[in-house]
Each structure stands twice: as C-alpha cells, then as structure tokens.
Amino acid sequence: MSDLYSELLVKKERTMKDKLMKGGMIALVVIFGLAGILFMPLLLFVAIALGIVAYFVVIPGTDLEFEYLFVNGELDIDKIMAKSKRKRVKNLNISECDLMAPLNSHRMDYYNSNQKLKIQDFSSGNPEHKRFAIIARDGADTCKVIIEPDETLAKTMRNTAPSKVFLD
Numbered sequence: 001m002s003d004l005y006s007e008l009l010v011k012k013e014r015t016m017k018d019k020l021m022k023g024g025m026i027a028l029v030v031i032f033g034l035a036g037i038l039f040m041p042l043l044l045f046v047a048i049a050l051g052i053v054a055y056f057v058v059i060p061g062t063d064l065e066f067e068y069l070f071v072n073g074e075l076d077i078d079k080i081m082a083k084s085k086r087k088r089v090k091n092l093n094i095s096e097c098d099l100m101a102p103l104n105s106h107r108m109d110y111y112n113s114n115q116k117l118k119i120q121d122f123s124s125g126n127p128e129h130k131r132f133a134i135i136a137r138d139g140a141d142t143c144k145v146i147i148e149p150d151e152t153l154a155k156t157m158r159n160t161a162p163s164k165v166f167l168d
Contacts (some may be wrong), residue, residue, distance in 0.1 A: 004159060007067065008068045009067050012125055019062075025053070026054065029051045032044075060085060067080060068149060073095050092145065094160050098164070099164055100132055100166065101165075102133075111144055117142055119146065120143055122147050123147055131147070
C-alpha cells in the first residue's frame with residue numbers, strides 16, 4: 001500500500017506591520033545608541049539589550065515560511081523563522097475536521113460570519129492566491145485554520161477525505 005504524501009513550502013509576504021516593527025526596532029537601537037554615546041553611557045546597555053531582542057526575536061519573526069507536510073491524512077504545519085528556526089504550530093487529522101473549502105466558497109458562509117471562531121492564518125497572506133480554510137476542533141473550541149495548498153496537496157487531501165474536502 002502506498003502512502004499519500006505531499007509537502008509544500010509557502011513564504012509569508014511581509015505586511016506593513018512587519019516592516020514598521022522591524023524599522024522601529026532598528027530606529028530604537030540607533031536612537032538609544034546615539035543617546036548613550038552623547039549623553040548617558042548607561043543608555044548603551046539599553047541599546048545593546050534592544051539590539052539583542054531585535055536580532056533574535058523581532059527580525060526573525062518578520063521573515064516567515066510555512067511548511068505543510070501531509071502524510072496519510074495528517075497535516076503538519078511548521079513555521080520556519082528566518083530560514084533557521086523551525087517550530088511545529090499545528091497538527092490536523094483531515095478526517096476528523098469538519099470541513100475544508102476555499103475561503104470564498106459558499107460552504108464557508110456560516111463560518112466566515114461566525115465571530116466566535118479562533119482564526120489561525122498559516123498562508124502567505126496574499127488575498128489573490130487561492131487560500132483554503134479548515135474548520136477543526138481545538139480542544140473545546142472550534143478554529144478556522146487558513147492554508148494555501150497547491151493543486152497537488154489539495155487533491156491529495158481530497159483523496160483522503162472526499163466528503164469533507166471541497167476544491168470548488
């Protein structure tokens with residue numbers, strides 16, 4: 001028996017918020033560094049601390065990629081930060097999910113208007129790309145997981161659970 005397997009890497013596009021956060025942190029480091037040199041040497045320690053936080057937390061957090069790995073009905077979503085750190089963010093069993101369909105599908109009308117859903121976006125963020133939503137249980141809550149599969153991954157997922165995965 002052959003395994004159903006597919007993987008895909010999706011780069012998250014930088015938003016204006018990401019650009020402002022990165023630029024703001026760099027500006028703060030420069031301002032505190034100059035203030036430390038010109039006025040109070042104690043501010044150099046603040047500049048160094050901000051620089052460390054910016055280098056290890058803020059800047060890698062703005063350079064994201066998502067990897068989808070689908071094997072035999074299990075979808076693993078990993079977040080890759082700055083092409084160096086990998087973290088598993090979601091594991092879904094497609095046959096246990098309620099529904100998977102494109103975001104603009106009529107099948108998603110009820111879920112798109114439901115304000116109580118927890119939304120987790122693991123796509124590029126570009127509204128021009130075809131993005132799908134997976135409605136799944138997350139503990140006691142229901143969540144909407146947004147992904148951006150290619151045609152091969154979507155068809156592989158459809159073959160696993162044809163009554164729950166819609167490609168229209």
